[in-house]
Amino acid sequence: MKRVPVIVLGAGGVGQALLRQIVDGRSLHASRNKIQFDVVAVADSNSLRWESNGLTDIQLGDIIAAKKMGMPVNPEGCRQKRLTGKRPSNLDIIDFAPAAELKNVIVVDITAQAGMEPVIDRALDYGYSVVMANKKALAGPWDTAQLYFNHRRIRHESTVGGGQPVIATLRTLLDTNDVIHEIEGQLSGTLGYICQQLDRGVAFSQAVAQAKANGYTEPDPREDLGGRDVMRKVMILGRMAGWPLEEDDIGVESLYPAEMAALSVPKFMKAAAALDEAMRERVDAAAAEGCVLRYTAVLSQNGGTVGLKAIPADSPLANLKYISFRTGRYNDEPLLIGGKGAGVEMTAAGVLGDMVDLAREM
Ligand SMILES: NC(=O)c1ccc[n+]([C@@H]2O[C@H](COP(=O)([O-])OP(=O)(O)OC[C@H]3O[C@@H](n4cnc5c(N)ncnc54)[C@H](OP(=O)(O)O)[C@@H]3O)[C@@H](O)[C@H]2O)c1
Incomplete structure (x- = not known):
C-alpha cells in the first residue's frame, strides 16, 4: 500500500x-x-x-x-x-x-x-x-x-x-497538438441561476436576494456579481492554452456600479433595487430578439470579455452550464462540456x- x-x-x-x-x-x-x-x-x-x-x-x-x-x-x-x-x-x-x-x-x-x-x-x-x-x-x-x-x-x-473534467480535457487537446482558437463559457453557477430568474420575470435585486438566501452566493454577493471569479477561471484556461494574459487583457462587466462597492452587505442588498429597471430593459430588449441574457466569458489569444451577452433562447447554450473550446480540430463544431455546475x-x-x-x- x-x-x-x-x-x-x-x-x-x-x-x-x-x-x-x-x-x-x-x-x-x-x-x-x-x-x-x-x-x-x-x-x-x-x-x-x-x-x-x-x-x-x-x-x-x-x-x-x-x-x-x-x-x-x-x-x-x-x-x-x-x-x-x-x-x-x-x-x-x-x-x-x-x-x-x-x-x-x-x-x-x-x-x-x-x-x-x-x-x-x-x-x-x-x-x-x-x-x-x-x-x-x-x-x-x-x-x-x-x-x-x-x-x-x-x-x-x-x-x-x-x-467537470474541463482542465483534463483542455490538457488532452494540448497534449495531442490541437490548437485552441477560442474559449467560451458560462462559468458561474450563481450568475447562471440569477440569469434564469431574470428570464422568469424576477427583478434583479430579488434574484440576487434569492441566490443569497439559497446559499448560492458568497456571503457578500458582490464577490459573484463583480465577475472577477469568472475572469480568473477563463484566464486560467487561456493561460493553459498558451496565452500569457494578464487581468487588463480581459474586460469584466460588473453587475453593480462602483459607487455600491463600499456599502455594507445589508445596505447593498437594499440599494440593488435601483438596478432593477435597467436590467429589466436589457432582459426585455434581448427577449424582443428571441434571446436571453447569460453571463458569459469569451477569450482568445489577444484577450476577451466577461459579461452579460444575449444568447438565442432556443440555443442549447441558453440552458446549459457549458464551456466550449473552438480548436483546430473542433473548429466548425466546438467541443462542449456541460452539466451540473460546481458545488462543494x-x-x-x-x-x-x-x-x-x-x-x-x-
Ligand atoms: N464552493 C464551490 O463550489 C467551489 C467551486 C470551485 C472552486 N472553489 C474554490 O475552493 C476554495 C474553497 O471554497 P469553499 O467554498 O470551501 O470556501 P470557504 O467555505 O470560504 O472555506 C475557506 C476555508 O479556508 C480557510 N482559510 C482562510 N484563510 C486561511 C489560511 N490563511 N490558511 C488556511 N486556511 C484558511 C477558512 O478558514 P475558517 O473556516 O477559519 O474561515 C475556511 O475553512 C475557494 O478558493 C473557492 O474559490 C469552490
Whole structure:
C-alpha cells in the first residue's frame, strides 16, 4: 500500500467535503489504486490539527463536525493562539513535513486566500505535490503564475467547472497538438441561476436576494456579481492554452456600479433595487430578439470579455452550464462540456481525483 501524506489548507465547504470523501473512499483507494491518504494536517484560518502518522477517521469526523458547528479545526490550538498570539503559519506547516521525515506529500490549497504563492513554492521546493481549488495563485501576475502551469507536480482540476473534467480535457487537446482558437463559457453557477430568474420575470435585486438566501452566493454577493471569479477561471484556461494574459487583457462587466462597492452587505442588498429597471430593459430588449441574457466569458489569444451577452433562447447554450473550446480540430463544431455546475461535493471530487492522479505517478 502506498501511503501518501496530505496537508489540507482550508476546511470550509469544499475542505469538509474532501475530508469526508477521503474517509468514505478508503477501501476504494486501497483496492483500486493501492493508495492510502494519510491526512497529516488540516488548517483553517485560526488553527491547525497536526498528526504526523495521519489523523484517524474519527478525528477527521470530529473536525468536520466542529467546522459544521462554526468551530475551529482545533479549539485548543485556537486557545493557544489567543494566549501566544501565534498559530503556525502556512509556511511553518509545510516545514513541519520534512521535519517529520514525510515524503511524497500532497499539499491541498482549498482556501480562498490571495498570497498563497510562497506556500506553494515551498512545497514544490521540497519536492512535494500541490492540488489547488483556489484560483488566485494561478490567476495572479504571469511572472509568478507561469511556474504553476504545466507543472508535473501541480493539479488544479477544480479551479474551473468544479468537478467537470474541463482542465483534463483542455490538457488532452494540448497534449495531442490541437490548437485552441477560442474559449467560451458560462462559468458561474450563481450568475447562471440569477440569469434564469431574470428570464422568469424576477427583478434583479430579488434574484440576487434569492441566490443569497439559497446559499448560492458568497456571503457578500458582490464577490459573484463583480465577475472577477469568472475572469480568473477563463484566464486560467487561456493561460493553459498558451496565452500569457494578464487581468487588463480581459474586460469584466460588473453587475453593480462602483459607487455600491463600499456599502455594507445589508445596505447593498437594499440599494440593488435601483438596478432593477435597467436590467429589466436589457432582459426585455434581448427577449424582443428571441434571446436571453447569460453571463458569459469569451477569450482568445489577444484577450476577451466577461459579461452579460444575449444568447438565442432556443440555443442549447441558453440552458446549459457549458464551456466550449473552438480548436483546430473542433473548429466548425466546438467541443462542449456541460452539466451540473460546481458545488462543494463536485469540487471536492475534482480535488480528490487530482490527488489520486498525483499519487499514482509517485
Ligand atoms: N464552493 C464551490 O463550489 C467551489 C467551486 C470551485 C472552486 N472553489 C474554490 O475552493 C476554495 C474553497 O471554497 P469553499 O467554498 O470551501 O470556501 P470557504 O467555505 O470560504 O472555506 C475557506 C476555508 O479556508 C480557510 N482559510 C482562510 N484563510 C486561511 C489560511 N490563511 N490558511 C488556511 N486556511 C484558511 C477558512 O478558514 P475558517 O473556516 O477559519 O474561515 C475556511 O475553512 C475557494 O478558493 C473557492 O474559490 C469552490
